Amino acid sequence: MVRAxxxxxxxxxxxxxxxxxxxxxxxxxxMLSALRPPxxxxxxxxxxxxxxxxxxxxxxxxxxxxFGYGAPGIQAGNFATLFGSIDRLGGFFVLASIRExxxxxxxxxxxxxxxxxxxxxxxxxxxxxxxxxxxxxGVDPIKNLVxxxxxxLMIVTALFNxxxxxxxxxxxxxxxxxxxxxxxxxxxxxxxxxSTTDLWGSVVKTTLFGAIIAVVxxxxxxxxxxxxxxxxxSVNQAVVISFTMIFAFNYVFTQTLLATxxxxxxxx
Amino acid sequence: xxxxxxxxxxxxxxxxxxxxxxxxFGELFSGRVLKFFGEALRQAGILILGSxxxxxxxxxxxxxxxxxxxxxxxxxxxxxxYAGVFSAWCDLRELIPYAFGYMMAAKVGTGLVAEIGxxxxxxEVDALEVMGISSMTFLCGTRLLAALMVLPFAYIAAIGxxxxxxxxxxxQQIGEVSSGGYFLIFWMFQNPPDLLYSLIKAMVMAVFIxxxxxxxxxxxxxxxxxxxxxxxxxxxLNIVMVHLIGMVGTQLxxxxxxxxxxxx
Numbered sequence: 001m002v003r004a005x006x007x008x009x010x011x012x013x014x015x016x017x018x019x020x021x022x023x024x025x026x027x028x029x030x031m032l033s034a035l036r037p038p039x040x041x042x043x044x045x046x047x048x049x050x051x052x053x054x055x056x057x058x059x060x061x062x063x064x065x066x067f068g069y070g071a072p073g074i075q076a077g078n079f080a081t082l083f084g085s086i087d088r089l090g091g092f093f094v095l096a097s098i099r100e101x102x103x104x105x106x107x108x109x110x111x112x113x114x115x116x117x118x119x120x121x122x123x124x125x126x127x128x129x130x131x132x133x134x135x136x137x138g139v140d141p142i143k144n145l146v147x148x149x150x151x152x153l154m155i156v157t158a159l160f161n162x163x164x165x166x167x168x169x170x171x172x173x174x175x176x177x178x179x180x181x182x183x184x185x186x187x188x189x190x191x192x193x194x195s196t197t198d199l200w201g202s203v204v205k206t207t208l209f210g211a212i213i214a215v216v217x218x219x220x221x222x223x224x225x226x227x228x229x230x231x232x233x234s235v236n237q238a239v240v241i242s243f244t245m246i247f248a249f250n251y252v253f254t255q256t257l258l259a260t261x262x263x264x265x266x267x268x
Numbered sequence: 269x270x271x272x273x274x275x276x277x278x279x280x281x282x283x284x285x286x287x288x289x290x291x292x293f294g295e296l297f298s299g300r301v302l303k304f305f306g307e308a309l310r311q312a313g314i315l316i317l318g319s320x321x322x323x324x325x326x327x328x329x330x331x332x333x334x335x336x337x338x339x340x341x342x343x344x345x346x347x348x349x350y351a352g353v354f355s356a357w358c359d360l361r362e363l364i365p366y367a368f369g370y371m372m373a374a375k376v377g378t379g380l381v382a383e384i385g386x387x388x389x390x391x392e393v394d395a396l397e398v399m400g401i402s403s404m405t406f407l408c409g410t411r412l413l414a415a416l417m418v419l420p421f422a423y424i425a426a427i428g429x430x431x432x433x434x435x436x437x438x439x440q441q442i443g444e445v446s447s448g449g450y451f452l453i454f455w456m457f458q459n460p461p462d463l464l465y466s467l468i469k470a471m472v473m474a475v476f477i478x479x480x481x482x483x484x485x486x487x488x489x490x491x492x493x494x495x496x497x498x499x500x501x502x503x504x505l506n507i508v509m510v511h512l513i514g515m516v517g518t519q520l521x522x523x524x525x526x527x528x529x530x531x532x
Contacts, residue, residue, distance in 0.1 A: 059508045070517075231382075
């Protein structure tokens with residue numbers, strides 16, 4: 001009786017803690033295995049890189065233009081128009097696009113599009129026992145499957161951040177045009193307010209987002225179980241965990257960046 | 269896989285999704301789904317217990333984010349006491365609807381694909397038809413009804429979580445404005461129609477996500493791997509549509525009228 005109650009209460013907690021622990025260990029293992037020779041993962045790395053690129057470029061294009069036009073473009077533009085200072089919208093886009101929404105829209109799209117595809121792919125291999133077969137053949141799944149995905153996603157996410165940033169500003173340009181304002185002042189305030197600190201902050205942040213997505217999605221794919229529903233379930237969990245972790249991390253990172261670099265929040 | 273495979277895939281399945289959409293809503297409006305009202309209530313219960321907490325926590329994190337950005341932005345303008353303007357607009361009009369859309373897509377949308385897709389490939393859907401129960405009504409109609417019953421309230425609670433988080437970030441964490449001063453500005457820059465518009469935006473997203481989830485699950489095929497692929501595909505479409513609906517909603521509701529208590 002007591003044992004049954006204790007099992008009911010502690011087993012889920014134990015499972016949860018085990019998962020968290022495994023997810024902490026995986027990036028360590030991945031990095032060690034990436035650095036330690038031999039390096040057989042070159043071809044797979046290029047494949048995964050191109051795969052993420054082909055899958056994400058279009059959704060990301062639509063998403064960033066839509067987000068940039070809607071939230072910072074229309075809302076902040078309305079506010080600036082009330083004060084007759086629509087030229088300041090460019091300055092606001094530094095805060096909005098470079099610091100905030102280009103990184104997180106990139107992360108959302110990468111997690112939702114490339115991350116889910118990775119989990120579905122690895123989960124299918126796990127269910128069909130291909131991963132076990134690899135291990136029997138003496139091929140290390142971490143070195144050959146996780147490491148290339150980890151590196152590819154980190155680099156792709158950071159590069160896509162620049163892409164998202166450019167198209168976010170296209171959204172801002174569209175918004176400025178709908179307010180019948182000239183574009184010169186938009187770019188003038190944008191470029192005066194933009195700082196290298198903002199840019200590297202943004203790139204570092206998205207590189208780490210890429211690492212989070214890769215670790216969570218690979219882990220969930222490689223531990224999929226339970227047949228048909230299992231793969232779907234693990235994709236579901238992977239995307240929920242990556243979203244939550246991305247935003248929790250985003251908050252901590254932005255807060256730290258803003259507090260330690262007060263000069264970037266000075267409006268010029 | 270080519271560079272244009274994602275947009276091609278969408279164009280190819282648009283007609284099917286629209287047809288499916290009409291069929292599910294047909295189940296709802298014809299009242300056939302009310303035969304299975306108990307099942308709809310059970311699904312509502314599953315939705316409440318399984319998904320709401322994580323949706324609210326994402327709303328909370330977005331609220332924190334709006335709070336710190338607003339506090340730092342208004343400090344740089346030399347008006348830290350006006351941080352409420354930023355967080356009121358950011359929370360209510362933009363980011364909480366997006367947070368809700370993202371988490372709905374991630375948790376509920378993919379969950380539906382995984383669940384119904386598994387039923388489809390293990391032939392449980394066909395078994396329902398054999399027993400004389402319309403699978404469209406029993407599986408899809410009830411889940412849509414459950415979502416419509418639960419989600420408006422869930423969304424308003426998510427807004428509450430976001431507001432609370434913004435308050436924590438601006439007043440308690442950054443601390444450059446008193447809580448009275450913050451709330452004065454915060455409530456002045458929003459009113460009930462804004463809440464209604466925000467609710468409409470989020471509900472359009474939610475209905476779209478649920479229907480897309482049901483569609484990809486209901487039409488899944490190709491074994492266990494197929495379910496995983498369908499889950500991933502539904503996520504791609506949902507993410508893009510959440511952004512597009514957000515943009516169109518903003519343009520529609522606030523595009524021509526900023527709804528701010530400033531000026532004539």
